[in-house]
Amino acid sequence: MSLITKIPTTLYSLAARLNLNFTNQTLLLQAVTHKNFHENDLSTNEGLQVLGNHALGLYVTEYLHLKYPLLPLPCLQQAVTAYCGHLTLTVVGQEVGLQYVVRWNNFTDEELFLQGKEIPKKTKSVGKSREPAQRITQGTAISHALKAIVGALYIDKGPQSARQFIHDHILSRDVNMQNVIEIKEPKRELSALMKRLSRPSPISRLKSETGRLSYAPAFVVGVYSGTEQLGEGFGSSIKMAEFRAGRNALLHYYLKEVKDFTLPSIIDSQEKQTTYIPTKIGDTPPRL
Amino acid sequence: MYNVIDHLFLFCQIQKPMSRKKTIISLAKNGVGAFVFPCRKLEFTYCERSGSSRGMIEYLTTRLIPFAKKNPQIEIVVTPRPSKHPFVRGLYLNGREKGISVRNKTSGEIMETVNLIRDNTGFKNNKRFKKPVISTTPSVRGIWSPFNTQPHKI
Numbered sequence: 001m002s003l004i005t006k007i008p009t010t011l012y013s014l015a016a017r018l019n020l021n022f023t024n025q026t027l028l029l030q031a032v033t034h035k036n037f038h039e040n041d042l043s044t045n046e047g048l049q050v051l052g053n054h055a056l057g058l059y060v061t062e063y064l065h066l067k068y069p070l071l072p073l074p075c076l077q078q079a080v081t082a083y084c085g086h087l088t089l090t091v092v093g094q095e096v097g098l099q100y101v102v103r104w105n106n107f108t109d110e111e112l113f114l115q116g117k118e119i120p121k122k123t124k125s126v127g128k129s130r131e132p133a134q135r136i137t138q139g140t141a142i143s144h145a146l147k148a149i150v151g152a153l154y155i156d157k158g159p160q161s162a163r164q165f166i167h168d169h170i171l172s173r174d175v176n177m178q179n180v181i182e183i184k185e186p187k188r189e190l191s192a193l194m195k196r197l198s199r200p201s202p203i204s205r206l207k208s209e210t211g212r213l214s215y216a217p218a219f220v221v222g223v224y225s226g227t228e229q230l231g232e233g234f235g236s237s238i239k240m241a242e243f244r245a246g247r248n249a250l251l252h253y254y255l256k257e258v259k260d261f262t263l264p265s266i267i268d269s270q271e272k273q274t275t276y277i278p279t280k281i282g283d284t285p286p287r288l
Numbered sequence: 289m290y291n292v293i294d295h296l297f298l299f300c301q302i303q304k305p306m307s308r309k310k311t312i313i314s315l316a317k318n319g320v321g322a323f324v325f326p327c328r329k330l331e332f333t334y335c336e337r338s339g340s341s342r343g344m345i346e347y348l349t350t351r352l353i354p355f356a357k358k359n360p361q362i363e364i365v366v367t368p369r370p371s372k373h374p375f376v377r378g379l380y381l382n383g384r385e386k387g388i389s390v391r392n393k394t395s396g397e398i399m400e401t402v403n404l405i406r407d408n409t410g411f412k413n414n415k416r417f418k419k420p421v422i423s424t425t426p427s428v429r430g431i432w433s434p435f436n437t438q439p440h441k442i
Contacts, residue, residue, distance in 0.1 A: 009363050010329075016360035017325055082312040095316055097328045097381050172321025173314035174424045180312060208435070220435045234435045 010101050018096065018169070020149070022156050031148035034104035034141045045148035052151030055159070056084040059166045059265065066261045068177070069282020071254050075181045076284075082175045084166075086143050092170065093142035104141035108134065163265055177255050186246025189287070190223065190230070193253065196285050200226040202249070204242045207232070221245045315424060325361045326409045329379040330402070333369040340391035344374035347398040355399075359406065376402055380410025 007025050015021075015028055022028050035044040060083045064076060071079065082088060093099065107115070154162040183189065190202050204223045211217040221241035222232045231252055233244025261279045266272065318324055332348065334341040348366060356364050369375075376398070377387035386405060390398045 013328065013361050013363040017328070019322065078312065083314050085311070085313075087311050088313045091313055092316075095381060096324055100328070168322035169324075170314075170321075172317055174317050175312065175314045218435065234433075 008101070010097075014097060014101050018149070018165075020153070020165075022152065024156075027152050027156060028149070031152040032098070032101050032103060032145045034102065034136060034144060036105045036136050037103045038105060045144060045151075048148035048151035048155070049144045050147075050151070051154055052147035052149065052162075055150050055154050055162050056147060056166060056170070059163050060084045060171060062263055062265060063167075063171055065282075066263065066279055067258055068255060069258060069280070070256050070284065071177075071282075072181075072287045073284055074287060075254065078180045079175060079177065082180060083173065084170055086140070088170075088173075089143035089146045090139040092173070093146045096146075096169070098142045098145050099138060102138070102141045102145045104136055104138070106136075106138075159265065160268060163263075178251060181251060181254055183247050183250055186243055186250055190246050190249055193250070193285060194225055202230060202246075204245055206238065206241075209238075223249045317424065324381070325359075326380050326382070327362055327378050327406050328381055329363040329365065330405065331377040331379070332364070332366045332375070333372065333377075334366075334374040335370050335372055336368055338371065338373075341374045343392070343394045343398055344390055346395040347402075351395060351399055355402065362406065376405060378405035378408065378410075380408070382410045384410045384412070386410065 007029055011025070011028060011032065015025070020028060030043055031045050031048050033044050035046045037044065057080065060080050061076070064071070064079050064083070068076070068079075093102075105112075107117075150162050150165060153165050187202075187204075194200065194202050202223050202225050204221050207220045207222045209217065209219045212219075217236055218234060219236070219238050219241040220232065220234045221238065221244075223230045223242075223245045231245050231247070231249025233241050233246070233248050235241035235244055258279070262276065264276075264278070267276055318326075332344070332352070334344040334348065336345075352364070352366070356362075373389050373391035374393075375387055376390055377385055379385045386408060388401050388405065390401055393401065
């Protein structure tokens with residue numbers, strides 16, 4: 001006996017809000033149903049979520065790497081997490097109204113048993129024994145649903161559609177890239193970087209100062225490679241100013257932004273393949 | 289200098305308090321990529337019998353369905369509420385809600401009220417704002433600092 005699941009009106013409004021035109025509205029319902037939801041006869045969003053997760057990783061990484069070619073790898077990974085990590089996607093989903101649409105079960109199997117409710121029959125996953133049930137929070141359900149929507153777009157409408165959705169809703173958001181880079185030893189890192197680039201080693205020079213013996217001194221230090229100034233920083237002590245100068249120099253290098261670039265994922269036809277000019281691969285030096 | 293805490297760290301398996309790594313989240317910029325309509329739901333309540341709901345009933349029978357078709361992103365719920373004045377309530381994506389009583393209003397006036405609620409963002413219309421400009425980007429030429437100026441020379 002199969003139940004005819006009625007699609008709630010909230011789902012239709014969500015589809016219109018996100019400009020999703022699936023061929024079948026039950027696909028969106030599937031994307032929004034978490035795997036631990038037991039009152040349904042439809043398949044759940046587990047597969048779609050995995051696909052969407054990988055699609056997100058691909059398109060976000062591609063965009064960020066082309067935009068910031070000199071960003072070190074751990075910082076790039078941090079940036080990707082900032083754009084499409086679990087926590088961010090939860091926030092995105094809430095801002096879009098997914099919390100009124102997701103179908104998930106708040107209770108673990110144990111709690112259901114204690115309440116006297118029926119424990120859902122789990123389809124046996126290949127090669128794995130039955131794992132102890134973990135509680136799924138609403139946030140997890142929301143982020144999984146959003147990933148599954150991306151996955152459903154990928155399957156139903158094609159990769160370009162999924163890419164457009166990601167650019168519209170996820171990459172249009174704002175991340176302060178300075179927070180992504182953590183610099184603990186700027187002088188050391190900067191001299192290693194200059195050595196790698198075969199440039200004269202950095203020397204910090206005191207540019208100006210005021211109030212050295214007063215209670216509120218101010219020093220301005222500049223870091224130079226030869227005659228070229230790499231960065232400048234101010235502080236209440238010379239060391240502090242030097243630290244900031246080194247940090248600013250590194251940030252200026254790492255966060256170099258490319259304005260015009262073509263994404264490789266745009267290529268979907270033979271003509272585009274012939275006219276495609278690849279962007280220059282950036283140097284991503286290893287961090288100390 | 290002998291320290292009890294150091295002794296504990298050396299000889300016992302006590303973990304030092306770790307500084308929690310802050311996860312960075314992206315901030316929304318509605319409209320930059322795609323525009324997400326802020327009003328998500330409209331709730332209409334009316335009374336079948338009372339006179340204050342006359343205009344409301346006329347609105348619901350004539351103008352509501354075309355409005356709903358024009359705004360598919362808004363979920364619309366109509367509920368009869370006997371012996372109560374008619375009410376229009378809008379629910380927004382920021383979690384807030386705004387309601388206006390439409391008692392004794394004509395169908396046209398109710399249409400204007402509904403459009404007002406639909407076009408609202410949901411935020412509190414505080415006329416006394418703390419910051420006139422809300423932006424994620426810093427100023428174009430940079431905030432003035434005394435460190436990067438030349439002293440005045442005659």
